[in-house]
Amino acid sequence: MTTIRHIEHEQIVHRCFRCGYCKYPSDYSDFNCPSYKAFGWDTFAPGGRMWLTRAWLHGEIETSARFAEIMFSCVACDNCKDQCVFPKFKDFLPDIFQETRAELVGEGRIPPGVRDYFKAVAVSGNPYKLPQSERGDWAKGTGLKPYTNQKYLFYAGSVGSYDEVGKRMAQSVGKMLVDAGLSVGILGAEEGCDGNDVRALGEMGLFAQLAQANIDTFKAKGVKEIITLDPHALNTFKKDYPALGGKFKVQHYSEVLAELIKKKKIKLKAYPVKITYHDPCYLGRHQQIYSAPREILKAIPKAEFVEMHRHGANAFCCGGGGGNFFTDILGTAEDSASRVRVREAAETGASILAVACPNCAKMLTDAVKMENLEDRLEVLGLAEILERARK
Amino acid sequence: MSDILQSLIDIVGEKGVSNEPEELWFYSRDPGVLAPHKPDYVVAPKTTEEVQKIVQLAGREKIPVVPMGNGMSLAGLVIPLKGGIVLDMKRMNKILEVNPMGRYAVMEGGTSQGALKSYLQKNHPTLRHSLPDAPPTTTIAANVSLHGQGRLTNQYGFNSDMVTGLEMVLPTGEICRIGSPSIGPYWFSKGPTLPDLSGLFLGWLGATGIITKVGLKLFPNKKIRDVELFVTDRVELVPQILYKLTHLEVCEDINVWFQPKPQMFLGNFHVTIFFTGDTEDEIEFKRKMIWDSLQEHMDAKDGGFMSVQYMKSTLLEMPGRTIADFADVPKGGGFEYSGPIALIEHYPQYAAKVVELAQKYNVLYASAARLISGGHAMMFSISFAFNRDDAAMMERVEKALDEAMTFALDMGGIPWKPNHKEQKMLLERMEPNARKLLLMIKKNLDPQGIMNPGNWEVNA
Missing domain, CATH: 3.40.50 (Rossmann fold)
Incomplete structure (x- = not known):
């Protein structure tokens, strides 16, 4: 088959079996791919992206606003990379999606929200x-x-x-x-x-x-x-x-x-509250930092720490990764990641949803309002919680 | 915008319909080797009433309707051979009821196998369903519609035998409940003691209606699962080995597999025996029964039990995540298999045929047979992997599978989830009055021929 476009990992795209393991957490309890969860079409799942990328590289489908929406709705949460059952190429899935987006950028066919984001950063530096x-x-x-x-x-x-x-x-x-x-x-x-x-x-x-x-x-x-x-x-x-x-x-x-808590540079008093914690994708799956935030929360005397059903490597993204925080391609409908996530947090009975990322904080704070959970759930950064528990 | 598109939007909303090139391209194919064919629309309903309205519209406009779960049959069963509407049923995924004492669950048809497994683990840990080894995205309705099998098939039969009731949208758009839910609120029987109407839909691959709800039997989830692996290089002994094991009535699942790669497996036939218990005593008792039953083969040095320690977790994993690995052996993203339902006594002939076809068509094989209903039959998979970037290899695999099915039919086997070509082969051989009966059913249920056309098209 003739390839009319090229990306670095183009020799891998045909190896996807579109079996769909990639869109789940390890216990299959719900869809763990934010864009698939939000849009509900197989094209918006990692397997769909792989197959469409191949079709696009070969000229079987054209560049279009829909194709761009499919590619840019990926929030780079890395769940697919963790859950894919093909060890020989799973690590390259996020690269393939990123390279496809880069190719679209090169063609100048990107969603308006993405264009505006680039422009703002280029002109204003933020x-x-x-x-x-x-x-x-x-x-x-x-x-x-x-x-x-x-x-x-x-x-x-x-x-x-x-x-x-x-x-x-x-x-x-x-x-x-x-x-x-x-x-x-x-x-x-x-x-x-x-x-x-x-x-x-x-x-x-x-x-x-x-x-x-x-x-x-x-x-x-x-x-x-x-x-x-x-x-x-x-x-x-x-x-x-x-x-x-x-x-x-x-x-x-x-x-x-x-570390500062361990060294007693930060001293904590009793703060009886039930807390759950949302793992940010770039801290968790991308950088494998799962224990430090939990150590902090568990160090607070009298605080009760409870996990959400999906946590750690299986955490569901807030929807703000991969630039979607700014481009908002996932939207704010009922099945948008942030709203799903705060409902999951509320199910734990916790009154505080702890976060370790300002993007997550903003996404989830807005979602709490949309879900009318303000009376039950407060989104706070780790240090904000520590401030309340500091001697 | 066409009137049909607008009508579909009126039914399911804009987010539930697509005729964009990307969705039409993707939903025109499955991961197997059969040629794609584009639908005109892809529609994702969320309720039975939406399905009903879509079918009514399709009936008025004479548009084909193809219900789809995850599209992983590998046999092209959801390729819209005559265009029309592909119904992606995966948004109908609510688990509606679990009756723990009655040991059944009721759910929407698009519920995934993985979601049901997870739900039971969390909420009813003493119960399980017969989980197929297909990926967890496979839907409950699609699986029973094609007579799928699962981890409890040796004990309890095809997964379609485990159905306890159905809600169908008929090709006329009427909604119809099948079995005990047609009489009262309980979903405990798909047919008996009534005439079993589920046969009008199960095995029909969506050609007689759309399954919107399924009642499914649940079974005890024992505290301990274990596995033994018996290996022999004498294929002619396999039927006897299986006969002895099924006589014990203690094995929940028995598979026989052989494959040339990695080479440590070459030339051997591996009998994987799964069993369960609530106590270690029960497990050890069953293990002893299993070992004792095959003692004479060990004494004769015809085989022996292999240590499973290093692959125990892989063997016990449900679904088996490594099964999909076969698709990447030729670094290529695909495999397809023919899975005839056959007599166990024919195992050696089938096994020889797999190797013969692989050599003839220069393709890579693997085979796994699963026993059905205590050994009354087996599903014998003849699997060939291919590289999706190698059109010639895909063509060879297609030819090898066609020949495999001809062989299976010659052996008196019947195809499992037959593709449209295999359905025709099957119908040509079918006793004429049986074929006439199929025609009668199809014509009466789907007089306009709108349901998954190209499948189970019975000529008079």
């Missing part, structure tokens, strides 16, 4: 189109100082810097780090977008520029160790930046807080 000068405003009152030569750089990211929910989360983490006596600073107005979601959506040129600018800034400032608020940033700093010359020691704030 998706919110807000001034760069305001990027560090969130840190006022936290005690965080500009980065000079402290041990750690605390990287807030765009959501933590500009979004109201994200800012609250960043502030609570910042305060916690300062109060624990950590040597930490921020870049403020000199901080740039990490580019993780730009890359996931396939704009490789823009990603390269963003990454290079960040690496140059980090190096110029003498940064060696980074604590990120956002698992998205953590992911790209650890996975993509080293190949571009950016080799830093990078940790998620949950890992740092867990």
Whole structure:
């Protein structure tokens, strides 16, 4: 068969059997692919994407708005990679979808929401189109100082810097780090977008520029160790930046807080509350960090920790991964990921849904309102919960 | 926009209909080797009433309707051979009732096997259903519609034998309940003591109506499952071995498999014996019975029990995730199998035929037979893997499967989930009055021939 388009892993696409294991968690209790759950067509499942990608590479189907919607509705949650039963190529599934999106970007046939996102990041340096000068405003009152030569750089990211929910989360983490006596600073107005979601959506040129600018800034400032608020940033700093010359020691704030609690730098009092925890995809499946957030929550005296049915490697994405946080292709209908997820959280009987990612925080906070669960469920970052339990 | 598209949108809403090239391309094919054919619309209903309205519309407009579960029969049974509407039933996936004392469950037809398994594990851990080794996305309705088998088939028969009631949308658009739910609120019998009307639908592959609800038997889920693996290189002994094992009446599932790759399996026939118990004593008692029953073969050095430790978890896994692996052996994403239902005594001839066909057509084989109803028959799978990027290999596999089915029919076997070509072969050989009866049923139930046309088209 003639191939009229090319992607790096094109030799693999025909090997998908479309058996469908990829759209489930390991116990098959519900669909675990957010786009399949939201749209309900087999074309929106990983197997559908594989088969359609092959048809598209061979010219059996044309580039279209629908094809782009199918490709860009993937939230890069990596569930398919974990659940696929073909060990020889399962690891490349997310790459194939990302490469297809990149090819669509190259053709200039992308959904308007994706185009607007790229444009905002390219022009303003953030998706919110807000001034760069305001990027560090969130840190006022936290005690965080500009980065000079402290041990750690605390990287807030765009959501933590500009979004109201994200800012609250960043502030609570910042305060916690300062109060624990950590040597930490921020870049403020000199901080740039990490580019993780730009890359996931396939704009490789823009990603390269963003990454290079960040690496140059980090190096110029003498940064060696980074604590990120956002698992998205953590992911790209650890996975993509080293190949571009950016080799830093990078940790998620949950890992740092867990360590500080162990060392008794953060002391906690009794806080009798029932808490469940949502694993962010970029922290969990992408970076395999499952225990640190749980250690934090379990360290709170008198707090009862309860798991959702789907958790850890089987967690259901909030729908905000892979850039969908900004492009909103999954929408907000009843079967959208964030609404499904908060219903699942409410089923546990917990009154707090703990999150470790500002994107998840925002997605799930909005979903709680849509599901009229405000009286039963509060979405809080790990550090926000610790603030309530701090002596 | 066409009137039909608008009418479909009126029934299921915009999110329930597609005639976009992407959906039409995808829903025109299955993972097997048969040629695709495009539908005109793909529709995903959420209720029985929506299915009813769609069928009524199709009847008025004389449009074909093809109900589809996950489309994993590999036999092209949901390829819309004459276009029309493919009904993706997977949004009808609610588990409606479990009667634990009556040991049955009632669910919408698009409920997946995986979802039912998970639901029972969580809410009724002492109960289970006969889970097929197909992927967990396979739907309950599709599985019983094609007389699927599962992990309890040796004990209790085809999964279609386990149906305890049906809700059907007939080709006229009428909604009809079959069995005890047609009389009262309970779903405990699909037929007896009434005339068993379920036979008008089970095995018909959607050609006589659409299953919207299914009642299904549940069975005790014992606390312990275990497995033994008996290996022999003497194929002629396999029927005797199986006869002895089924005589015990202690095995929930018995499979016999052979394959050339990896090479450690080459030349041997592996009898996998699954058994259960609530206590270790019960398990050990059954294990002893199984070992004792085959002692003479061990004494004669014709075979022996193989240690299963390193592959025990794989063998006990339900569904068997590694089964799909066969599709990637030629690095190619596909396999297809012919699965005739045959007598156990014919095992050696079938086994020889698999190897012969693989050599003749230069394709890779694997075979697994599953015993049915305590050994009254077996499903003998003749599986060939292919590389989806190699059209010539796919053609060879198709030819090998055609020849396999001719062989099976010559041996007096009957095809399981026959594709449209195999259905024709079968009908040509069928006793004329039996064929006439099939025609009568089809014509009366589906006078316009709109239900999955191309399948079970019976010529007078």
